[in-house]
Amino acid sequence: MMRLLVAMLAIAGWVTSAAAQNISLLNVSYDPTRELYADFNKAFAAKYKAETGTTVAIKASHGGSGRQARSVIDGLSADVVTLALAYDIDAIADKGLLSKDWQQKLPQNSSPYTSTIVLLVRAGNPKKIKDWDDLVRPDVKVITPNPKTSGGARWNYLAAWGYAAKKYGSEDKAKEFVKNIFKNVPVLDTGARGSTITFVERGVGDVFISWENEAFLAINELGKDKFEIVIPSVSILAEPPVAVIDKVVDKKGTRAAAEAYLNYLYSKEGQDIAGKHYYRPRDPEVAKKYENIFPKLSLLTINDDFGGWRAAQKKHFDDKGVFDEIYSQ
Amino acid sequence: MDRRRNRRRRSVIPGFGITLGLTLTWLALIVLIPLGGLFLKTAELSPSEFWSIVTGTRALNALKISFGLSLVAAAVNLFFGALVGWALVRYEFPGKRLVDAIIDVPFALPTAVAGIALTTLFAENGWLGGLLAPFGIKVAFTPLGILIALIFIGLPFVVRTLQPVLEDLDTEIEEAAATLGASRWQTITKVIAPIVLPSLWTGFALAFARAVGEYGSVIFIAGNLPNISEIAPLLIVIRLEEFKYADATAIAVVMLLASFVILFAINRLQRWSATRTGHA
Numbered sequence: 001m002m003r004l005l006v007a008m009l010a011i012a013g014w015v016t017s018a019a020a021q022n023i024s025l026l027n028v029s030y031d032p033t034r035e036l037y038a039d040f041n042k043a044f045a046a047k048y049k050a051e052t053g054t055t056v057a058i059k060a061s062h063g064g065s066g067r068q069a070r071s072v073i074d075g076l077s078a079d080v081v082t083l084a085l086a087y088d089i090d091a092i093a094d095k096g097l098l099s100k101d102w103q104q105k106l107p108q109n110s111s112p113y114t115s116t117i118v119l120l121v122r123a124g125n126p127k128k129i130k131d132w133d134d135l136v137r138p139d140v141k142v143i144t145p146n147p148k149t150s151g152g153a154r155w156n157y158l159a160a161w162g163y164a165a166k167k168y169g170s171e172d173k174a175k176e177f178v179k180n181i182f183k184n185v186p187v188l189d190t191g192a193r194g195s196t197i198t199f200v201e202r203g204v205g206d207v208f209i210s211w212e213n214e215a216f217l218a219i220n221e222l223g224k225d226k227f228e229i230v231i232p233s234v235s236i237l238a239e240p241p242v243a244v245i246d247k248v249v250d251k252k253g254t255r256a257a258a259e260a261y262l263n264y265l266y267s268k269e270g271q272d273i274a275g276k277h278y279y280r281p282r283d284p285e286v287a288k289k290y291e292n293i294f295p296k297l298s299l300l301t302i303n304d305d306f307g308g309w310r311a312a313q314k315k316h317f318d319d320k321g322v323f324d325e326i327y328s329q
Numbered sequence: 330m331d332r333r334r335n336r337r338r339r340s341v342i343p344g345f346g347i348t349l350g351l352t353l354t355w356l357a358l359i360v361l362i363p364l365g366g367l368f369l370k371t372a373e374l375s376p377s378e379f380w381s382i383v384t385g386t387r388a389l390n391a392l393k394i395s396f397g398l399s400l401v402a403a404a405v406n407l408f409f410g411a412l413v414g415w416a417l418v419r420y421e422f423p424g425k426r427l428v429d430a431i432i433d434v435p436f437a438l439p440t441a442v443a444g445i446a447l448t449t450l451f452a453e454n455g456w457l458g459g460l461l462a463p464f465g466i467k468v469a470f471t472p473l474g475i476l477i478a479l480i481f482i483g484l485p486f487v488v489r490t491l492q493p494v495l496e497d498l499d500t501e502i503e504e505a506a507a508t509l510g511a512s513r514w515q516t517i518t519k520v521i522a523p524i525v526l527p528s529l530w531t532g533f534a535l536a537f538a539r540a541v542g543e544y545g546s547v548i549f550i551a552g553n554l555p556n557i558s559e560i561a562p563l564l565i566v567i568r569l570e571e572f573k574y575a576d577a578t579a580i581a582v583v584m585l586l587a588s589f590v591i592l593f594a595i596n597r598l599q600r601w602s603a604t605r606t607g608h609a
Binding site: 064066067070073091146148149185186187188189190194198201202203204317318319324327328 | 386387448449452453454455469470548549552553554555556563566567568569570571572573576
């Protein structure tokens with residue numbers, strides 16, 4: 001009897017210590033970060049193992065940013081989310097899964113790396129596209145994902161809007177401008193990756209409004225001499241944010257690892273991995289290393305120029321917002 | 330009374346009470362409770378809210394596209410599915426088994442794979458799309474593309490419901506008709522059609538129902554432009570992305586009711602054609 005008890009205790013001890021030694025994290029992310037996190041997860045797991053002796057298995061889930069946020073709301077137990085825009089994490093916070101001031105918890109608006117929106121054109125730039133103005137020309141076909149289903153596409157839309165608002169100085173003109181761009185859109189894919197494929201593989205369209213990192217990826221992975229990046233005169237600072245999902249990590253007991261995971265994004269190594277994958281590093285020193293890759297641009301920001309994501313979402317992308325107006329006539 | 334007892338004794342599966350109970354429980358768990366949840370979510374909306382959601386221009390257009398193209402696709406499948414079924418049952422040719430197996434591919438293939446494959450094929454730089462482009466025919470990213478995806482996924486339904494009926498239909502019946510002096514046309518309309526029509530209607534209904542709910546294969550080839558090539562299931566997904574669950578379920582409820590009405594009508598048609606010809 002005694003022996004049995006000892007054996008059981010030993011097993012229990014072994015089980016709990018094994019649990020302490022092996023944890024798993026789920027990072028729920030959006031479409032164009034697949035390559036970035038594949039790399040980053042490896043680096044983090046190695047570092048965490050070296051520092052704490054704990055093995056972390058990191059699982060990553062990718063998809064449209066809004067859909068990913070909804071999965072988390074509906075119960076996908078993500079330890080951390082790394083999404084395309086703050087609004088999607090706000091939506092999760094609204095359901096009480098993390099505190100509403102989540103964006104103040106990490107430096108730089110909780111966005112360890114940034115990106116921007118650029119124009120990808122076919123080699124030689126046959127349609128002579130130089131700036132946003134060319135996208136409203138009737139002879140130009142524009143590829144962008146649907147802002148309703150793709151977080152990235154909302155940055156695209158706002159970049160164009162911001163340019164027009166700045167240039168023409170009126171809301172009505174900006175609306176007209178954006179409407180004319182979407183008149184030239186023959187395909188609205190549901191996610192950024194889908195649009196990349198439509199433009200790159202299917203050969204549809206003359207210009208692809210794209211995240212900078214996705215444009216670099218298209219050039220490097222899919223066709224070195226087939227595409228060129230055109231830098232518009234005005235674009236937007238895309239800040240994809242990251243956050244720990246409090247409810248989940250407290251329940252699973254993974255808070256320490258989850259926080260270390262996100263903090264590692266801000267470290268020199270983390271920043272370097274982001275730079276390698278064509279995300280603009282926040283760290284000035286690391287950014288210097290990549291400065292010849294990323295052109296300097298006049299960048300609008302969501303907070304200064306659009307009053308934050310909640311306001312932008314409500315005005316432009318909610319039901320019966322400006323985007324719906326564009327398509328309702 | 331005597332006959333009934335007799336039938337009961339001959340039944341292989343015992344316990345009518347138990348089997349019916351299990352059937353209803355299973356049906357409730359798998360079908361009725363989820364559907365109930367759908368209606369419950371919609372009940373959050375007031376009737377006027379519900380009405381304005383489902384009669385908005387965009388929702389109406391999406392429903393029109395989904396139901397309209399599904400009916401056309403099912404009709405195309407009715408014709409070509411019948412043709413394929415007939416060829417497979419009546420004739421021997423090399424590779425017949427392979428063709429027979431290929432019919433089932435749309436059943437088993439993940440729909441997204443089907444969508445991506447069809448899009449690759451029909452895009453302007455694809456094999457088929459490239460041939461059609463000089464004639465000004467665009468398939469990928471137009472409603473025509475949606476139609477082709479819906480035809481693709483619906484094909485097996487007509488073939489597979491028709492096949493067993495055709496196999497039961499001996500050639501002797503046609504020969505008998507011929508010896509009694511029937512023309513070919515009379516043989517088809519008076520002898521063959523009455524037997525196969527009910528199963529054709531069933532295949533049509535199944536192909537149609539599948540097409541209405543299809544999402545995966547369509548969104549890749551559709552172009553997804555609001556009011557032009559946006560299917561109702563995509564609009565439901567869009568509403569969900571806006572975190573508007575009730576709006577999404579409202580459209581879903583309309584689709585469900587409309588499908589039910591149409592399937593019910595097809596069912597009546599099927600019965601009518603069966604009783605009219607005495608092959609109930």
